[in-house]
Amino acid sequence: MKYALIALLLVITLLGLFTCPAKSTIAADVYDVVRVVDGDTFIASIDARNVRVRLIGVDTPESVHPNKAVEHFALEASAFLKKLLEGEQVYFIYDQNNSAINHKDRYDRMLAYAYRARDSLFVNAEIVRQGYGHAYSKYPFTRLEEFLKYERNARHHKLGLWAETDDYPALSDSLVWFNAGSNKYHRESCRYTTAKSLSMSLSEAIAKNYQPCKICQP
Ligand SMILES: [Zn+2]
Known part of the structure; x- marks a missing residue:
């Protein structure tokens, strides 16, 4: 009985050794x-x-x-x-x-x-x-x-x-998008920009005191 208990403990310990580290250090598939x-x-x-x-x-x-x-x-x-x-x-x-x-x-x-x-x-x-x-x-x-x-x-x-190049000096004044009835402006890629959104230059949006969207942060 005593030996059986020791054997059981040994098995549990070995299982622990082989399973626990494998779980925490599992390598991602490459x-x-x-x-x-x-x-x-x-x-x-x-x-x-x-x-x-x-x-x-x-x-x-x-x-x-x-x-x-x-x-x-x-x-x-x-x-x-x-x-x-x-x-x-x-x-x-x-x-x-x-x-x-x-x-x-x-x-x-x-x-x-x-x-x-x-x-x-x-x-x-x-x-x-x-x-x-x-x-x-x-x-x-x-x-x-x-x-x-x-x-x-x-x-x-x-x-x-x-980077500003001769061909594209105006990237810093890129286009932004807004929706009718709102004074927020967005990037073209924002989830709030749709086919109905209108665009204007960033400098114009700032001059009009429009506010940048908090999600896309244009
Ligand atoms: Zn936005």
Whole structure:
């Protein structure tokens, strides 16, 4: 009986040794990057399937939209993501805000935060930090405030997209959007900007004493 008890305790201890550390140090699954599509989208190989991944919380100028001309800085944004991810492996973290839609957008792209496997570089944040895209406030995500801070910093230091060039001297006086009957102004990407919203220049909005939206913080 005594030996049986000792044996039982030993089994419990061993089980604890093998299960508990595994739970707390579990490694995230790592996936190959197949190719970069544009500044905020890439393809990863997940269980031998090519899955299109849309990075949460960031929006970069369009480069591959079939009906639009290539927007200012789109090629640079795309090249930047290639530099970060080509030939690399990544792991993903999801945002609880997207759990109801199964972490998929309406184009069936997987919505995720991506981290580069070899150094845990937070790819979504890096794009905004380096000025290759802005914080995307159209859909809620938990790290919005943090991303807006990165964007303000990139703008302040005139990084990437926010640099003034001869062709684009007026980015600092960008367009803002407002809705009839409201004195709040928004970014084009804000969830409150719709097809009915009207635009004016930022300097005009400020001159008219309009107030910046607290969500998109234009
Ligand atoms: Zn807004």
